[in-house]
Amino acid sequence: MRSYLDFEKPIAELESKVEELREVAARDGGVSITDEVAKLEQKADQALKDLYSGLTPWQKTLVARHPARPHTLDYIAKLIEDFTPLAGDRVFGEDEAIVGGFGRFRGQSICIMGHERGDTTETRIRHNFGMARPEGYRKAVRLMETAERFDIPVVSLVDTAGAYPGIGAEERGQAEAIARSTDRSLSLGVPNIAVIIGEGGSGGAIAIAAANRVMMLEHSIYSVISPEGAASILWRDTAKAQDAATNMKITAQDLLRFGVIDQIVNEPVGGAHRDPDAAILRVGDALAQGLQQLAGQSPDDIRKLRRDKFLAIGRSV
Template structure:
């Protein structure tokens, strides 16, 4: 069953009416209403297009958090063949918020790492809502070192509200683990491409998104703090999250303009959750194009290009 966001109410009403008319037509208790259904479908598509053409930053945040939006496991299942997950950080334990391993992307061997939020109550608890603990980032470092040893490109998928802020995580060195993961990204001698598929929250996202190419889905967000957190700090009022979302410039369109990301991946009309397969295939095409752009560069050139990219942020504006 489709879940609608608050601002999608006009579309929800139209689609409910369409389903009602279809049920009547199927029951055989109504006169021919095919033309009316076609008219309402056209009206619904137009309303949906108009809504998603003019989304506010807060509305984009809501879309990025949509529970039916495709998650990392969906991208992995669709884009990666022969996937072999690798677990544990060899220091403390396994963290289910970050999934990683080796596989093939369009015939090429790759290392793939992603943050998984979960799609049901059970899986959300299992994956801790995509909020990784230190062992998750240390596992990512282990995988990147493995990729370096076997000369494999690294593809990362970012979807997290932020790193887990619990006491245990802080006791085990959360900040140090994030810093080492960021450093591992920077020092990779092989190409790395990162895709922000939902929320890219704070250092928890940067730990995987320090890449040669950073891509964002059209309605994803990327920020140093959540809008609610920023509103609580700036105005001591979390209800002003909409104001914070606008002020922070967290949308893909803003970040491309500031040259913080490299490209925007278009989403199907109505967001990735309305047509997950199309969104995933578009992401696959963008990843393939990015890897092709980086093919042929030496390890030294790859590292230099990555470092120059991040050093240049904020200097060309």
């Protein structure tokens, strides 16, 4: 059963009516209401298109957090062949908030990693809702170093509210692990591409998103802090989260304009959660194009391109 966000209630009502008419048509074979169903479906489709063409930043935040959006493991399952996961940081232990390994993407060897939120209560707890601990970022460093050793490009899928803020994580060097992962992303001699597939929050996101090319799904968000966190700091009131989301410029459209990201990947009408397979395919096409554009570059050229990209952010001509 499809779940609707609060602002989608008009769509929910229309689609509910469509389902009711279909049931009537199926039950009463003699009653022909095909035309009525078609008209109502068309009206619902148009209403959905109109709604999603003008989402506010806060509404985009809600869409980015939708539990039915495809997660990292969904992308790996659909896009990567012969995937071999790597586990552990060889220092403390395994952190399943970040998953990663090696496989083949459309015939090319690739290293892929990303935050995994989980899609059931059990898996969300196991993956800690995508909030990584230090060992998760140290595992990411291990993956990147292995990829560089074998001249394999790196793809990062970002979907986290932020790094885990627990006492144990801080005791084991959370800030240092994030800094080392960010530094390793920036210093790689192989191409790396990051895709914000849902929520890109704080240092927990940038730790694996400091890439040659940064892409965002159309209704994803990317920010230094969550709207709720910003509202609690600025106004001491989390109810101001909608105002914070608007003023922080966290949408893909704003960030492309500022040069923070390089490309927006369009989602199916109604968001990636309505048609996960189509969304994953679009990301795959964008990745293939991005990797092709970066192919054949020397390690020094790759580092220079990445350095120039980040130094150019915020500079006016």
